[in-house]
Amino acid sequence: MTSPSPPASAAAPASEAPALLEIRGLEVVFGGFRALTGVDLTVRQGELRFLIGPNGAGKTTLIDVITGLTRPASGSVGFAGTSLLGRREHRIVRLGIGRTFQTSVVFEELTVAENIDLAACFRRPLPALLRQRRGTSEAVATALERTGLAGFADRPAGVLSHGQRQWLEIGMLIAQRPRLLLLDEPVAGMSRTERDRTGELLVEIAKDHTVIVVEHDMEFLRRYASQVTVLHEGSVLMEGDVAAVQADARVQEVYLGRPREEKTP
Amino acid sequence: MEALLSQLPIGLSIAAVLMLVALGLTFTFGQMGVINMAHGEFMMAGAYTAYVLQDWTGREAVLAALPVAFAVAGAMGLVLERAAVRRFYGRPLDTLLLTWGVSLVLQQLARDIFGAPNVQVRAPGWLDGGVRMFGSQLPYTRLFIIVLAAVSALAIWAYQNRTRQGRRMRSVMQNRQLAACSGIDTGRVDQLTFFIGSGLAGVAGVALTLIGPIGPNLGTYYIVDAFLVVVAGGLGRLRGAVIAALALGLLDSYAEFWTDASLAKVIGFAAIVVFLQARPQGLFVLRSRALT
Amino acid sequence: MTARMRGPALFTAVALLVLVVAPAVLDPFRLGLLAKYLCFAIAALGIGLAWGQGGMLTLGQGVFFGLGGYSMAMYLKLHDAGPGNLPDFMVWSGVERLPLLWKPFTSPVFAIAAAVVVPAAAAALLGLLVFRQRVRGAYFAILSQALAAAFTIWLVGQQGLTGGTNGLTHFYDVFGRDPETDGAKRIFYFVVAVVLGALYLLARQLMKSRFGRLLVAVRDGEDRVRFLGYNPATVKTVAFAVSAAMAGIAGALYVPVVGIISPSLLGVVPSIELVVAVAIGGRFSLAGAALGGVLLNWAHTTFSEQYPSGWVYLQGLMFILVIMVAPGGVAGAARWAAEAIGRRRTGRGPSSVPEPAGPTHGQKEVAAP
Numbered sequence: 001m002t003s004p005s006p007p008a009s010a011a012a013p014a015s016e017a018p019a020l021l022e023i024r025g026l027e028v029v030f031g032g033f034r035a036l037t038g039v040d041l042t043v044r045q046g047e048l049r050f051l052i053g054p055n056g057a058g059k060t061t062l063i064d065v066i067t068g069l070t071r072p073a074s075g076s077v078g079f080a081g082t083s084l085l086g087r088r089e090h091r092i093v094r095l096g097i098g099r100t101f102q103t104s105v106v107f108e109e110l111t112v113a114e115n116i117d118l119a120a121c122f123r124r125p126l127p128a129l130l131r132q133r134r135g136t137s138e139a140v141a142t143a144l145e146r147t148g149l150a151g152f153a154d155r156p157a158g159v160l161s162h163g164q165r166q167w168l169e170i171g172m173l174i175a176q177r178p179r180l181l182l183l184d185e186p187v188a189g190m191s192r193t194e195r196d197r198t199g200e201l202l203v204e205i206a207k208d209h210t211v212i213v214v215e216h217d218m219e220f221l222r223r224y225a226s227q228v229t230v231l232h233e234g235s236v237l238m239e240g241d242v243a244a245v246q247a248d249a250r251v252q253e254v255y256l257g258r259p260r261e262e263k264t265p
Numbered sequence: 266m267e268a269l270l271s272q273l274p275i276g277l278s279i280a281a282v283l284m285l286v287a288l289g290l291t292f293t294f295g296q297m298g299v300i301n302m303a304h305g306e307f308m309m310a311g312a313y314t315a316y317v318l319q320d321w322t323g324r325e326a327v328l329a330a331l332p333v334a335f336a337v338a339g340a341m342g343l344v345l346e347r348a349a350v351r352r353f354y355g356r357p358l359d360t361l362l363l364t365w366g367v368s369l370v371l372q373q374l375a376r377d378i379f380g381a382p383n384v385q386v387r388a389p390g391w392l393d394g395g396v397r398m399f400g401s402q403l404p405y406t407r408l409f410i411i412v413l414a415a416v417s418a419l420a421i422w423a424y425q426n427r428t429r430q431g432r433r434m435r436s437v438m439q440n441r442q443l444a445a446c447s448g449i450d451t452g453r454v455d456q457l458t459f460f461i462g463s464g465l466a467g468v469a470g471v472a473l474t475l476i477g478p479i480g481p482n483l484g485t486y487y488i489v490d491a492f493l494v495v496v497a498g499g500l501g502r503l504r505g506a507v508i509a510a511l512a513l514g515l516l517d518s519y520a521e522f523w524t525d526a527s528l529a530k531v532i533g534f535a536a537i538v539v540f541l542q543a544r545p546q547g548l549f550v551l552r553s554r555a556l557t
Numbered sequence: 558m559t560a561r562m563r564g565p566a567l568f569t570a571v572a573l574l575v576l577v578v579a580p581a582v583l584d585p586f587r588l589g590l591l592a593k594y595l596c597f598a599i600a601a602l603g604i605g606l607a608w609g610q611g612g613m614l615t616l617g618q619g620v621f622f623g624l625g626g627y628s629m630a631m632y633l634k635l636h637d638a639g640p641g642n643l644p645d646f647m648v649w650s651g652v653e654r655l656p657l658l659w660k661p662f663t664s665p666v667f668a669i670a671a672a673v674v675v676p677a678a679a680a681a682l683l684g685l686l687v688f689r690q691r692v693r694g695a696y697f698a699i700l701s702q703a704l705a706a707a708f709t710i711w712l713v714g715q716q717g718l719t720g721g722t723n724g725l726t727h728f729y730d731v732f733g734r735d736p737e738t739d740g741a742k743r744i745f746y747f748v749v750a751v752v753l754g755a756l757y758l759l760a761r762q763l764m765k766s767r768f769g770r771l772l773v774a775v776r777d778g779e780d781r782v783r784f785l786g787y788n789p790a791t792v793k794t795v796a797f798a799v800s801a802a803m804a805g806i807a808g809a810l811y812v813p814v815v816g817i818i819s820p821s822l823l824g825v826v827p828s829i830e831l832v833v834a835v836a837i838g839g840r841f842s843l844a845g846a847a848l849g850g851v852l853l854n855w856a857h858t859t860f861s862e863q864y865p866s867g868w869v870y871l872q873g874l875m876f877i878l879v880i881m882v883a884p885g886g887v888a889g890a891a892r893w894a895a896e897a898i899g900r901r902r903t904g905r906g907p908s909s910v911p912e913p914a915g916p917t918h919g920q921k922e923v924a925a926p
Binding site for chain 3: 109
Binding site for chain 2: 614683686687690691692694695696698699700702703704706707708710711712713714715825826829832833836866869870872873874875876877880881884
């Protein structure tokens, strides 16, 4: 997090890049409630995609399906040519998809460096884990440096503030070198300065990762997003760059809750 | 075929006892996340209540003891809840260990008050004899227990679905925070649930006096199986507890019939583990927004 | 003394106490008792690993203790009977041919290997089946307890195979020695003490490794670990199997030291008593767990003969108090005291090291949806 480069250039839409994530006709039903009703979504290699929508739009549900936490009723989820459906969560992670959660969970009794180190070692077979950690591996050092947590490396993660925990989670993800990062409301509950730092971190990460960010915070969106997908009541309302999304009447309607009659000419 | 059917009454009566013991447990576990190892000792207290009462009532002790044992065991449960357990809601492992300490003390108390040897409660005269069913004799005492279990399950069902208090209990069980926000005094509901759950243990204890002699260790014989019923039946699920008790009771009697008593328990345990392979979903809930 | 040196120094001091001082001052009978407590300490160490470090409350550790103990006892019985003969209890219960299960136990090597491998394999099988389905916390505790109940009932029922309620006892020749002699008692004591020390160091090393960190991570956030790409079921199964192997070793050592293995030593109550010992000693510390195993069994032997009723009250109350007041047990209290003294001496503010002895995992695992 050294040079705050202009976000637009960092997250340049790679329209010719191959699709990394392809979701088609995704439906999720909880009991009788249809949380997702036929979602199509394509995310290309190298993209930074924001996923927005009012409460209950199905943003987290979508992430849950991608990461194997929720089983869809129908539809397909393809990742770099392989289907993700029916795979166990840890297998999906091993395919190269990492995610954070709205409520960050870090291992409080382990040090910050140990947290990242565990994340970095996830591909090692069990016998290889029987060795003690000595020194700091390059992946861990990089993650510590990028998240600005190097000063906390040997402190237990339990002493970190809310914002720092989110960064630690992101750092743990970076250390895994995933092909796709899913961040679920990374700036929720953060102070203004923390949000700024998170934004810079996001821009930095997006340079060499494909990232999907679920976010509520409009100001954050304006500053750091380029490509945006708007979900509403379980389906994709529209897709486009920030300006187009902000100008769109339907988006304004679902966010401001203006009744339909008023809007239609 | 006849041999098959002849095991049915035996299986049913085992199931009835299990059901009586597990009914109370499933609510304290389901609503408050409390694993009450002292539940078995509340049963023992119920059984000794009948034993004490028979000095006044003679052979009719069992009937008289049912309400008294409910109150005695319920009151013990209430004390336990207020004094200790309520600090540990949602931490089942700690409550398990804590209440095990309580159960040790209660067992020793019984030993010091009533003596270590088992004692006998005489069944009422009108329960002498039995009825022939499917070629085997079903004693009236066993039949009484089956009826008692069925009535208890029905009463609980009616309480949960037909009374205001019972609905409160269900709402707390389903979503504690939401219930609290809607103005339900969850603390009071917890107390009531603990009272009723423990009271049911007392009733179970009275029923057990019909099966054989009772002693300070009475609870320990039943508590493990009762917890298995709760695990298989799902949390706080009345229907689950009833079905699981029936399944385990019948399995126990048939396994014993085909192999022998010492293998029956092993088969029962294996059956539960196999069952969990197919239906673990009822046993845990994963919420994605707030992981862990 | 720096904090780095405190651990090894303490370990050396305890080792000296156990290996030099105790044999010098204790008579053979007392030394035999201490050897028995140390056996329980080995089993407690395993529980400390599974429960304190891994969050798996195992209430069926007696099963694994028993599998180890019976493996050893079966060999000793066959050895005493001599080649081609049946063990005495089989003759009494009218068994005419040696059961198939017993045949390989004529070999001491097989018996000793089985004492470690069989409990570990049994635990691994159970662990795989239940952890894979994410059965955890209280459910796992209840299942493990039910296993202990079923196992003892089976043992009691199979009179001709297992010796029934009496178990296996009366060993006359244990690896070339009469177990009743003072010399043999002394040797057994040293073997148990050295094994305990070695297993303690092994467990410690395991907890320092990445696997150990991963185990703690699974305890505190099993689902998070899953989303780091690990399968928590594998981690838990391995830790549970190691803890079962330790219980098996404890059981195998217990047999020559005490001279009996029987169902009453392995059921629901003895299993939970082991857990009590660990809770009192300190579940979050491996040393605390082992210490608890010694302390509780010492107290049990010392008080229960003189005041049987008083002992039960004391045990129950001790347990209630530990859970309610000091979840970290003796070890947690000692650490807290040491930190308090350290603070006073240096005159600084609160120590930067956070108190790790809090029951963090217990709070997180909520039973009701």
